[in-house]
Amino acid sequence: MQIEKNRVVALDYELFDADGPLIEKTEAPIEYLHGGYHGIFPLVEKALDGKRAGDRCRVRLNPEDAFGEYDAELVQVEPRDKFPDNLAVGMQFEGQAQGRHDALVYTVTDIAADKVVVDANHPLAGRTLDFSCAVAAVRAASAEEMSHGHVHGPAGHHH
Ligand SMILES: [Zn+2]
Structure with missing residues (x-):
């Protein structure tokens, strides 16, 4: 199944400072609802559009694409x-x-x-980041997930 609007995407990712050091990585895949629901950085969504399970992407995120400039x-x-x-x-x-x-x-x-x-700045404000990810799975979103605009976990509904 291909990633497109109203698919739930499971991702393994590593987030690096653009200078190299690893900032964080997933222990288990995270899920987000694809298609402009602000579940993940817009540039990452764009890079993942049309990809399938097993595909990878690496996206350079400037501060304005990630956590904003330091204010x-x-x-x-x-x-x-x-x-x-x-x-x-x-x-x-x-x-x-x-x-x-x-x-x-x-x-x-x-x-x-x-x-x-x-x-009140985000701890990563002002940083340029490299988002490196692998698509673990792609599934169709439920009607409830689409109407809420976010993913519901295997345990059912939680916010
Ligand atoms: Zn919900």
Whole structure:
């Protein structure tokens, strides 16, 4: 079966920094619904269009094709007393940036005596990545998956 709109694609992938190091790889294939449902990077979808189980692809993703450019405005310095006592680097908080409506997830990146630095950039923002993948399987999506716009796992419905 060929990959086209409304097929569920199972992929093994490795994600590399464009400079070489491996960032992450799948232990078991991940599944996504093909056809513009934002289940995977658009450039990867484009490269996979028409491929079949066993085929491979390798796609160079610039920041704007992946996790976005690093945005210095998403780094904020906040007073220490706005945070709980047990604060640690790496903790995440939901917050709103000025002039934006959507909530962002801020990660604590530095703690000083009376100030805390939080950063809402994705950890891979600003990085150029190489996405290398192999198609493990292709199947037709169910009517429910198509109407929801995402894959339902073997255990049935979960969100
Ligand atoms: Zn669903």
